[in-house]
Amino acid sequence: MTPAPPTTTPPSLTGRFRRDPLLWVATGIAKLWWPVWGTVTRLPDQTGVDDGVLTVRIVDRERVALDENVVALTFASADGGPLPRWHAGSHVDLLLPSGRVRQYSLCGDPADQSSYRIAVRRIPDGGGGSLEVHEALAVGDTLEIKGPRNAFPLVLPGVTDGRDPAARHLRFVAGGIGITPILPMLAHAQRLGFDWSMIYTGRSRESIPFLHELARYGDRVTIRTDDEQGLPDAADLIGPLDGERPVALYCCGPVPMIDLLRTHLDGRTDVELHYERFSPPPVVGGSEFTVTLARTGVTTTVDAEETLLAALRRCNPGVPYSCQQGFCGTCRIRVLDGDPEHRDTLLTEAERADGEILTCVSRCAGDHLTVDL
Ligand code: FES
Known part of the structure; x- marks a missing residue:
């Protein structure tokens, strides 16, 4: 991406000349210099980075538990460039080929900008994300990730304030x-x-x-x-x-x-x-309600101790989700009817007023919701 070059010389302030003589000379010099200057000051090419999405390549895969049920994957940037910096406690979202989104903590060296490492335990009766990582991802494959983000930072006393x-x-x-x-x-x-x-x-x-x-x-x-x-x-x-x-x-x-x-x-x-x-918190203080999926007309009950997301997944197993803790936004859907009880800290007032809800934590303030699914 190159900045736009200078174009027109401004009019003379005295009105004696159609164009200001000094600025006319300066603009001429700038026009001659610009092609050189524009090349050397070219802004970084953002190709491959789209809305925080990075394309990475799997460069290593290793079993890291004796029972062989934990696999560590190492990623490098698909274009060979440096990866964004991160700090201990950060995680990335994996955008899996199936469309599932799953979050995994980075467990490599934060000083190494050439690679990221994650580790995934196989959970046979989970939502399918870990099985996909274990069975469908191989060295050489590319996939997309988002992040890193840090919801679990290590705060070290003495590092910034000089104390022991x-x-x-x-x-x-x-x-x-x-x-x-x-x-x-x-x-x-x-x-x-x-x-x-x-x-x-x-x-x-x-x-x-x-x-x-x-x-x-x-x-x-x-x-x-x-x-x-x-x-x-x-x-x-x-x-x-x-x-x-x-x-x-x-x-x-x-x-x-x-x-x-x-x-x-x-x-x-x-x-x-x-x-x-690394698993969802229990529902506290919930009461039972029903939810209708508008596109299919199916209605189901959300028990007092289950999440709206869990009930929706019974009817539509493909409903997207990731953190199940109300901070990633993957499970966001729109409420068409009913009174939501928002329990997240992510959505803005405008988004809530627009009918959006995070199904992994939020519920219904009344006894029925209709959602756009
Ligand atoms: S799954 Fe992350 S906010 Fe709901």
């Missing part, structure tokens, strides 16, 4: 595939000399990925598996507290693990909890 990083302990808690956003956090904390420790839990050693990469951190990392030691309690997850130094705790894992920590730490001022779920 050791004044705070960082505690990382990962459950199974929840290790993915935590891996770059560990590397970052280690590089900056933080005092940190981690507990990594899962069903068995065979099921938890990246054991080989964690070995370099020695006894900072505790591996605890359900088959050997039983389910961990809150004290196991939080680790020893000395009561003097505050702890910043970063957790990514299944909903029961996060709920256990939230309940246990409620009201505590010495432990600051940051967490990211």
